[in-house]
Amino acid sequence: MSSDFKSLVESHMEPARSRFYRVAIVGAASLKGKEIADVLSDRNFPSTDVKLLDDDESLGQLEAVGDEVTFIQNVRAEEFHNVDFTFFASDAECAHKTWKTARAAGSAIVDLSYALEDEPEAVVRSPWLERQLGQSPAPELQPGPAVVAHPVAVVLALLVERLRKRAEVGRAVATVFEPASEHGQKGMDELHEQTVNLLSFQQLPKDVFDIQVAFNMVSRYGDKSAPTLATTENRILRHYSKIAGKDALVPSLLLVQAPIFHGHALALNVELAEPADLDRITQWLTGEHVHVTQGAEEAPSNLNAAGQSDVQVSIRPDGARPSGFWLWVAFDNLRIAAATAVECAETMATTRPVRGKVQ
Numbered sequence: 001m002s003s004d005f006k007s008l009v010e011s012h013m014e015p016a017r018s019r020f021y022r023v024a025i026v027g028a029a030s031l032k033g034k035e036i037a038d039v040l041s042d043r044n045f046p047s048t049d050v051k052l053l054d055d056d057e058s059l060g061q062l063e064a065v066g067d068e069v070t071f072i073q074n075v076r077a078e079e080f081h082n083v084d085f086t087f088f089a090s091d092a093e094c095a096h097k098t099w100k101t102a103r104a105a106g107s108a109i110v111d112l113s114y115a116l117e118d119e120p121e122a123v124v125r126s127p128w129l130e131r132q133l134g135q136s137p138a139p140e141l142q143p144g145p146a147v148v149a150h151p152v153a154v155v156l157a158l159l160v161e162r163l164r165k166r167a168e169v170g171r172a173v174a175t176v177f178e179p180a181s182e183h184g185q186k187g188m189d190e191l192h193e194q195t196v197n198l199l200s201f202q203q204l205p206k207d208v209f210d211i212q213v214a215f216n217m218v219s220r221y222g223d224k225s226a227p228t229l230a231t232t233e234n235r236i237l238r239h240y241s242k243i244a245g246k247d248a249l250v251p252s253l254l255l256v257q258a259p260i261f262h263g264h265a266l267a268l269n270v271e272l273a274e275p276a277d278l279d280r281i282t283q284w285l286t287g288e289h290v291h292v293t294q295g296a297e298e299a300p301s302n303l304n305a306a307g308q309s310d311v312q313v314s315i316r317p318d319g320a321r322p323s324g325f326w327l328w329v330a331f332d333n334l335r336i337a338a339a340t341a342v343e344c345a346e347t348m349a350t351t352r353p354v355r356g357k358v359q
Contacts, residue, residue: 020048021349024083024107026098027090028052028072031184032112035338036087043342046349053079055094080105084352085345088113091184099145108348109145110341114235116145123147124242126154127343128289132161133245139351146344150232151336152176152264153239155311155329159268159285160249166284168273170323172251176236176266177217177258178229179302181334183208188261195259209257218257229255263302264333271324278315281325285313300330308332309339 023040027033033054040047052072073079075098080086086102088095092115099109099116109116116122121144123137129149130136156174163169180187187208194204194214204212210222220229233255240250251268258265286292291310293300300312311331318324 019349019352020046021084021352022049022051022082023047023345024051024053024080024086024102026053026075026086026088026094026102027113029054030089031181031188031334032089032337033087035334036089036112036341039335039338039342043339043346045342045346051079051083054090077101077105080107083107085110085348087341087345088115103145108143108345108352110344110348111145111147112337112341114147114150117147117235119145121145124149124239125344126157126243126340127347128154128340129157129161129243131288132158137347140348143348146341146348148337148340148344149239149243150236151331151333151340152236152266153243154336154340155264155266155331156236156251156253156268157240157244157248158289158311159313159327159329160251160270161244162285162287162290163270163272163281164249166280169249170271170273172249172268172270173253174251174266174268175254175256176264177256177260178232179258179260179262179264179333180213181262182232191259191261213257214259216259219254221257229257260302262332262334263305263330265300265302265328265330268327268329269318269324270327271318271321273323275322276317276325278317278325281315285315285327300328302330305330305332307335309335311336 025033025036028037037050040050052070053075054072055075075094080102083102083105084107086107086109088099088109088111090113092113095111095113095115103109117124123144124147126149160169160172180191190205190208191213194212197204198214206222208225210225211218233253237250237253241248282292289310290313292313292315300314305312311329314328316326318326
């Protein structure tokens with residue numbers, strides 16, 4: 001870091017309590033948008049104003065941000081004036097159309113839509129992995145868009161890297177069960193309607209998945225569905241390699257659509273170079289963001305992981321291989337994505353000019 005840049009950074013390093021920022025959430029009525037608002041409040045993000053922006057269908061809708069209740073407004077260029085951080089929780093099309101307007105107004109960009117991952121300046125990020133690897137990003141006064149890593153990539157990379165730090169890992173294979181909430185409210189609504197219609201012998205809606213997902217598990221969607229499971233699977237592996245490093249052990253991956261509304265679950269089989277000691281493996285995995293359960297009554301599930309920022313994990317031996325073991329993992333996909341997004345903003349805030357400061 002040059003001395004000029006270092007002095008410029010240090011000039012903005014005021015105590016966190018004296019720094020306040022203006023925030024915009026694009027796609028505020030979406031599941032991810034609502035989760036971001038909750039995490040901003042839970043983490044006491046130093047914001048003096050949070051603008052909720054969305055499309056015409058949601059205009060005027062009331063939403064809570066901490067103790068405040070505010071209206072959702074239209075996504076217009078003037079709404080980004082003096083905004084410090086813009087979170088894109090909208091669909092990819094809206095993010096593509098709007099992000100440069102927010103950037104031109106001086107806002108830092110945090111993207112949960114994955115629309116910006118191919119932009120030249122964009123960086124796929126997971127602060128959890130950055131801390132795990134001791135690789136904090138260099139501070140920038142004008143950082144490129146921070147693309148939030150897919151929550152499955154974050155969880156898999158965190159678990160595998162903790163194991164690799166303590167032992168030689170020969171292979172890892174994961175089967176991931178995708179919830180309907182990854183397709184937003186429309187995906188959850190379609191699963192609900194399919195379930196109700198099946199029980200009443202009515203025709204199934206298939207606008208989102210183009211296939212029956214209620215009471216069913218599939219490894220591919222219908223031809224009219226987008227994105228496909230293969231597209232999401234490739235994104236997970238791509239994000240995994242970016243946050244864990246190009247030399248990281250990449251697990252084999254199978255993504256399956258499960259008939260569940262919310263919360264990811266996955267089965268991860270790991271084989272070590274030497275026989276597995278489950279007590280030691282428990283110690284290796286336990287730590288920040290990971291809770292290893294012991295009793296059957298606390299076994300991880302998408303239900304008890306809902307609303308939790310921690311990843312729930314249980315461990316059992318692999319009966320076919322003495323050096324192998326299984327991890328059964330559950331986590332709240334929306335909460336982890338939102339927490340990652342807000343932590344990205346927190347790391348970007350250290351070099352942010354304080355124009356939103358309360359006098």
